[in-house]
Amino acid sequence: xxxxxxxxxxxxxxxxxxxxxxxxxxxxxxxxxxxxxxxxxxxxxxxxxxxxxxxxxxxxxxxxxxxxxxxxxxxxxxxxxxxxxxxxxxxxxxxxxxxxxxxxxxxxxxxxxxxxxxxxxxxxxxxxxxxxxxxxxxxxxxxxxxxxxxxxxxxxxxxxxxxxxxxxxxxxxxxxxxxxxxxxxxxxxxxxxxxxxxxxxxxxxxxxxxxxxxxxxxxxxxxxxxxxxxxxxxxxxxxxxxxxxxxxxxxxxxxxxxxxxxxxxxxxxxxxxxxxxxxxxxxxxxxxxxxxxxxxxxxxxxxxxxxxxxxxxxxxxxxxxxxxxxxxxxxxxxxxxxxxxxxxxxxxxxxxxxxxxxxxxxxxxxxxxxxxxxxxxxxxxxxxxxxxxxxxxxxxxxxxxxxxxxxxxx
Amino acid sequence: xxxxxxxxxxxxxxxxxxxxxxxxxxxxxxxxxxxxxxxxxxxxxxxxxxxxxxxxxxxxxxxxxxxxxxxxxxxxxxxxxxxxxxxxxxxxxxxxxxxxxxxxxxxxxxxxxxxxxxxxxxxxxxxxxxxxxxxxxxxxxxxxxxxxxxxxxxxxxxxxxxxxxxxxxxxxxxxxxxxxxxxxxxxxxxxxxxxxxxxxxxxxxxxxxxxxxxxxxxxxxxxxxxxxxxxxxxxxxxxxxxxxxxxxxxxxxxxxxxxxxxxxxxxxxxxxxxxxxxxxxxxxxxxxxxxxxxxxxxxxxxxxxxxxxxxxxxxxxxxxxxxxxxxxxxxxxxxxxxxxxxxxxxxxxxxxxxxxxxxxxxxxxxxxxxxxxxxxxxxxxxxxxxxxxxxxxxxxxxxxxxxxxxxxxx
Numbered sequence: 001x002x003x004x005x006x007x008x009x010x011x012x013x014x015x016x017x018x019x020x021x022x023x024x025x026x027x028x029x030x031x032x033x034x035x036x037x038x039x040x041x042x043x044x045x046x047x048x049x050x051x052x053x054x055x056x057x058x059x060x061x062x063x064x065x066x067x068x069x070x071x072x073x074x075x076x077x078x079x080x081x082x083x084x085x086x087x088x089x090x091x092x093x094x095x096x097x098x099x100x101x102x103x104x105x106x107x108x109x110x111x112x113x114x115x116x117x118x119x120x121x122x123x124x125x126x127x128x129x130x131x132x133x134x135x136x137x138x139x140x141x142x143x144x145x146x147x148x149x150x151x152x153x154x155x156x157x158x159x160x161x162x163x164x165x166x167x168x169x170x171x172x173x174x175x176x177x178x179x180x181x182x183x184x185x186x187x188x189x190x191x192x193x194x195x196x197x198x199x200x201x202x203x204x205x206x207x208x209x210x211x212x213x214x215x216x217x218x219x220x221x222x223x224x225x226x227x228x229x230x231x232x233x234x235x236x237x238x239x240x241x242x243x244x245x246x247x248x249x250x251x252x253x254x255x256x257x258x259x260x261x262x263x264x265x266x267x268x269x270x271x272x273x274x275x276x277x278x279x280x281x282x283x284x285x286x287x288x289x290x291x292x293x294x295x296x297x298x299x300x301x302x303x304x305x306x307x308x309x310x311x312x313x314x315x316x317x318x319x320x321x322x323x324x325x326x327x328x329x330x331x332x333x334x335x336x337x338x339x340x341x342x343x344x345x346x347x348x349x350x351x352x353x354x355x356x357x358x359x360x361x362x363x364x365x366x367x368x369x370x371x372x373x374x375x376x377x378x379x380x381x382x383x384x385x386x387x388x389x390x391x392x393x394x395x396x397x398x399x400x401x402x403x404x405x406x407x408x409x410x
Numbered sequence: 411x412x413x414x415x416x417x418x419x420x421x422x423x424x425x426x427x428x429x430x431x432x433x434x435x436x437x438x439x440x441x442x443x444x445x446x447x448x449x450x451x452x453x454x455x456x457x458x459x460x461x462x463x464x465x466x467x468x469x470x471x472x473x474x475x476x477x478x479x480x481x482x483x484x485x486x487x488x489x490x491x492x493x494x495x496x497x498x499x500x501x502x503x504x505x506x507x508x509x510x511x512x513x514x515x516x517x518x519x520x521x522x523x524x525x526x527x528x529x530x531x532x533x534x535x536x537x538x539x540x541x542x543x544x545x546x547x548x549x550x551x552x553x554x555x556x557x558x559x560x561x562x563x564x565x566x567x568x569x570x571x572x573x574x575x576x577x578x579x580x581x582x583x584x585x586x587x588x589x590x591x592x593x594x595x596x597x598x599x600x601x602x603x604x605x606x607x608x609x610x611x612x613x614x615x616x617x618x619x620x621x622x623x624x625x626x627x628x629x630x631x632x633x634x635x636x637x638x639x640x641x642x643x644x645x646x647x648x649x650x651x652x653x654x655x656x657x658x659x660x661x662x663x664x665x666x667x668x669x670x671x672x673x674x675x676x677x678x679x680x681x682x683x684x685x686x687x688x689x690x691x692x693x694x695x696x697x698x699x700x701x702x703x704x705x706x707x708x709x710x711x712x713x714x715x716x717x718x719x720x721x722x723x724x725x726x727x728x729x730x731x732x733x734x735x736x737x738x739x740x741x742x743x744x745x746x747x748x749x750x751x752x753x754x755x756x757x758x759x760x761x762x763x764x765x766x767x768x769x770x771x772x773x774x775x776x777x778x779x780x781x782x783x784x785x786x787x788x789x790x791x792x793x794x795x796x797x798x799x800x801x802x803x804x805x806x807x808x809x810x811x812x813x814x815x816x817x818x819x820x
Contacts, residue, residue, distance in 0.1 A: 023629070023753060024434055024526060037630065037645050057738050061641040061783075072736075079735030087762045090552040114530050116434060120522065122529045123536055123550025140533025142500040205622065212618050219433070220447065220668070231471040235447050258630070325489030326482075328467045343433060352497045373471075 001155050001361065002031065008146040009047045015109035015136075017146070019043045021055075022117035025259030027341035028147050029115055035260060036066040042115075043068075046104050054100065076100055094128045101133065108135040114147065144355075148346045152338065153361030159386060161261045162340070162363055166384060166396035168214035169254055169263040173399045175210050176203065176250070180242065180271065185409035190242035190271060200225065201238030207252070215257045219343060222251035222266075229268075230373025232333050232380065244272035244410055249369075249378050253343050262343050264365045265397045266382035272410025274403050278377060281370050282403045285379050288312055288368035292335060298391035302349045302356040302364075306335040309368050310351060318370060322351050329372050336365040339384060362387040363396075411565050411771065412441065418556040419457045425519035425546075427556070429453045431465075432527035435669030437751035438557050439525060445670060446476040452525075453478075456514050464510065486510055504538045511543065518545040524557065554765075558756045562748065563771030569796060571671045572750070572773055576794060576806035578624035579664055579673040583809045585620050586613065586660070590652065590681065595819035600652035600681060610635065611648030617662070625667045629753060632661035632676075639678075640783025642743050642790065654682035654820055659779075659788050663753050672753050674775045675807045676792035682820025684813050688787060691780050692813045695789050698722055698778035702745060708801035712759045712766040712774075716745040719778050720761060728780060732761045739782050746775040749794060772797040773806075 009017065019029045021041045029036065033043045033051050041055030041063065053063045053070045063070040073079070076099045078092065085091035101107075113126065129138045154162065183190045183198050190198040200223050208218050224236035229249040242248070251266040268285075270278060288309045295308040310320045310331065319330035334353075338345035340363060347356030349364065358364075364387075369380030383397035419427065429439045431451045439446065443453045443461050451465030451473065463473045463480045473480040483489070486509045488502065495501035511517075523536060539548045564572065593600045593608050600608040610633050618628050634646035639659040652658070661676040678695075680688060698719045705718040720730045720741065729740035744763075748755035750773060757766030759774065768774075774797075779790030793807035 020529060028528075028530075039630075039643060056643070057736070058641060058643040058743060060738070061638065061644045072738075074736040079731075082735075082762065087764070088553075112530065113533060114528070116526065116528055118438075118524070118526055119430060119532045120438075120524045120550040120555055121552065122532060123523060123548075124552035125550075126533055127550065128552075138533075140530040140535075140537065142531065142534035142538075143498075145530055208622050209619060212615065212622065220449075228471065231468065233449060233466070233468040234471045321489075325492070326467070326484040328470070328482075333468060352492065354497070 001153050002150055004150050005032075005045070005146060006048050008149055009112075012112075012141075012146060013110050014047065014112045014146070015106050016044060016046045016104065017112040017114060018045075020113070020115035020117055020122070022115065024116045026114075026116040027259075030259060030341050031147055031151065033066050033068055035258070037062050037258065044100060044104065046106060049104075076103065090124065090128060093125060094132050097129055098133065101136065106136070110137045110139055112139055112141060112146070114145070144346060151340050151342075152346050153359055154340060154363050154386070155361070158261065158340065159361075159363070161256070162263065162386070163396060165216065165254070165256060165261050166263040167398075168216055169252060169265060170397060170399045172207060172210045172214060172216070172254075173250075173252060173265065173267065176207055177269075177405060179203070179206050180269075181405055181407050183407060185244060185272065185407055188244045190244070190407065197241030199238060200236045200240045200242065203242070204236075204238065211254050212257070216254040217257050218254050219262070221253065222249060224249050224378065226376045227373050229378030230329075230371045230376065231378070232369060232371060242271060244407075245270055245275060247274075247278055247377050247379055249380050251380065251382065255343070259341075261341060262339050263396065264339050264343060264382060264384050265399065266367055266369075266380045267399065267401065268379045268381060268403060269405045270403055271405050272407050277375075278379070279403065281372075281377065282379055284313070284316060285368050285370055285381050286401065289366065289381050289383075292366045292368060293393065296358060296393045298358055298360070298387065300358055301354060302347045302358060303351050303354045305366075306349050306351045309335055313368075313370070329374070331369065332371055333367075333369065336367055336382075339363050339365055358387060358393075360387050360389055360391055411563050412560055414560050415442075415455070415556060416458050418559055419522075422522075422551075422556060423520050424457065424522045424556070425516050426454060426456045426514065427522040427524060428455075430523070430525035430527055430532070432525065434526045436524075436526040437669075440669060440751050441557055441561065443476050443478055445668070447472050447668065454510060454514065456516060459514075486513065500535065500538060503535060504542050507539055508543065511546065516546070520547045520549055522549055522551060522556070524555075554756060561750050561752075562756050563769055564750060564773050564796070565771070568671065568750065569771075569773070571666070572673065572796070573806060575626065575664070575666060575671050576673040577808075578626055579662060579675060580807060580809045582617060582620045582624060582626070582664075583660075583662060583675065583677065586617055587679075587809075587815060589613070589616050590679075591815055591817050593817060595654060595682065595817055598654045600654070600817065607651030609648060610646045610650045610652065613652070614646075614648065621664050622667070626664040627667050628664050629672070631663070632659060634659050634788065636786040637783050639788030640739075640781045640786065641788070642779060642781060652681060654817075655680055655685060657684075657688055657787050657789055659790050661790065661792065665753075669751075671751060672749050673806065674749050674753060674792060674794050675809065676777055676779075676790045677809065677811065678789045678791060678813060679815045680813055681815050682817050687785075688789070689813065691782075691787065691789050694723070694726060695778050695780055695791050696811065699776065699791050699793075702776045702778060703803065706768065706803045708768055708770070708797065710768055711764060712757045712768060713761050713764045715776075716759050716761045719745055723778075723780070739784070741779065742781055743777075743779065746777055746792075749773050749775055768797060768803075770797050770799055770801055
């Protein structure tokens with residue numbers, strides 16, 4: 001939880017963390033200072049001190065809405081530094097960091113750098129900082145960062161927001177089911193009232209609007225049919241008409257509008273009818289899903305849940321990433337992942353990741369699947385869960401798991 | 411233009427550029443390989459060779475849609491490397507880069523790293539790469555990057571897309587004007603049919619839906635009223651009712667849905683009526699706008715355009731960033747900026763940035779403004795422009811520049 005950040009900084013010898021804001025939403029910035037809509041600027045947190053925001057004067061009102069102590073670049077003499085450096089923005093930025101380090105009384109030690117932005121920029125800036133301030137170490141982090149570790153366990157406030165996003169995402173999933181089912185059929189194709197085919201693009205447009213109506217935003221939904229569904233991350237082709245009897249993988253993982261907490265869920269639908277082969281594979285995925293939940297235990301290594309599912313699929317003759325790391329059919333991905341301000345957080349639920357255990361406050365997905373692209377088949381079922389204060393695994397995802405989506409004329 | 415990339419790489423001694431994909435949209439990736447919806451993976455371009463894509467097996471179908479030569483991690487033995495490195499993802503990634511460098515026959519030299527993602531990750535990865543491959547230099551770029559320089563001049567194809575985004579953005583601006591004007595008024599407040607106030611949140615919701623209907627997505631519009639409008643980057647408060655006679659700064663800069671080209675335009679509206687003071691300041695901003703266009707010349711330094719506007723505003727007694735770099739009232743920002751796959755590109759139109767000149771193929775904004783937050787006033791007017799093959803500056807922004815938005819009952 002966020003309250004652990006000072007301790008985590010101490011454990012890792014970080015004197016300060018700096019989160020740079022850019023035009024893009026940054027989960028680290030949101031986590032450290034709350035939802036603040038600034039373009040550029042940065043949040044500094046000296047260990048054991050409250051975070052502060054330093055922004056362009058133009059952004060000061062947005063920054064102040066955070067409730068934090070806020071400064072403008074002018075407060076650190078930025079424009080004088082810019083003039084002294086012949087308007088070289090990089091040199092002036094490096095000088096600005098020097099003034100900030102001095103004012104915050106950070107004479108040496110490790111400074112962790114976070115945020116989302118351009119790789120070329122942060123590499124160039126960090127090289128200059130290292131040259132200019134050799135008594136400090138400007139560092140990244142790999143593996144489990146302090147933010148990853150803090151975010152492993154969600155607070156009650158975070159959970160309440162996640163539950164709200166979950167309820168709204170489930171509502172949009174239900175609206176989408178109803179939207180499709182109200183169409184009619186001609187020649188095995190789902191048709192609109194004007195007798196043109198309903199396309200994946202039409203469905204995605206409906207979903208995006210429905211999300212907005214629920215103050216959510218799409219972050220790249222998958223709505224993939226037939227052969228495309230057989231590739232777990234194929235997003236689906238906008239101009240493809242919806243057909244009866246094809247597997248459709250609908251993976252919806254929106255977040256709060258403008259950036260924030262996510263919900264992640266997947267359903268597999270066959271419109272009108274499903275073939276016996278698909279029904280059988282779907283039943284296997286559902287069994288795997290139930291086995292995964294059964295395999296849950298507080299404090300248990302997360303990879304054991306994945307291995308349970310892999311054992312089952314391998315017994316049925318499906319390749320898995322464990323039996324063949326290069327396979328592109330069968331069960332070709334991890335069982336799940338943590339989720340929060342980022343769509344992918346820790347813990348991982350993968351046989352290849354043995355460090356994570358289930359903890360109180362975890363929010364995770366469970367999403368077994370089977371993929372046979374050459375047969376035109378892809379199936380995945382995904383709910384999100386949280387681990388309660390008493391260690392139980394509770395679903396956040398209420399929408400039904402029917403395979404066949406009924407439609408008139410099928 | 412993109413065709414200059416090989417030459418730019420040669421000039422800067424770059425043997426290869428690598429653009430890392432992440433969950434976030436990356437303009438550099440889009441520029442190098444086109445719109446490709448992959449999560450993770452990377453594009454490599456060895457100088458004078460076509461770019462290639464290297465992705466997780468799950469993403470291969472999406473990658474292939476780019477038309478490029480595509481590889482999976484498996485093709486570079488990633489899973490074997492992962493096993494050899496005890497499932498340490500960072501170590502395996504470093505080993506993977508080694509295999510790629512070898513296969514692409516890049517024995518030494520500068521490798522530029524680009525893309526958008528987590529700062530902590532790229533810093534940690536690059537430190538490991540530098541340690542592992544001392545014959546290569548893994549570098550960022552500051553100032554004008556090769557992508558910045560190439561994107562200074564847009565191709566005919568790019569311009570066609572930008573014109574389409576411009577037309578759609580103008581349509582949404584017009585719809586928003588009509589939407590507001592169809593409300594009624596009570597007690598100086600804009601009211602909905604149900605006799606509750608129309609809020610900024612309501613307007614933004616309308617705008618986001620209208621954008622989606624035009625296959626555009628919001629990237630953080632500003633709709634700021636009264637005192638908020640006086641801070642150029644204040645986004646506006648969602649629960650604030652629209653009031654008569656207040657300045658509203660509406661800055662709309664959406665992009666193609668899922669990432670792509672932008673359009674950027676701003677209008678200032680007073681609903682029902684404007685005070686004499688606001689009318690006078692608005693007229694000054696419009697005069698500045700016309701003077702800026704008048705000051706345009708092919709090959710001319712861009713900063714001269716800003717200085718023309720600063721001369722004018724300063725003569726009228728308004729502080730500017732040139733007369734007082736710390737001012738938070740008067741004219742407090744640059745006159746404009748290049749625009750394309752990024753909302754902010756080169757050239758800059760700022761008195762503090764003297765390297766840029768107007769070139770054929772430029773796409774730029776021109777956006778003078780005046781801000782007096784303590785008086786509750788903010789005014790900005792912004793159109794986007796392109797420089798034609800014959801060197802003329804042509805507007806992309808057709809929507810009217812009326813200050814007063816008429817409404818029944820005002």
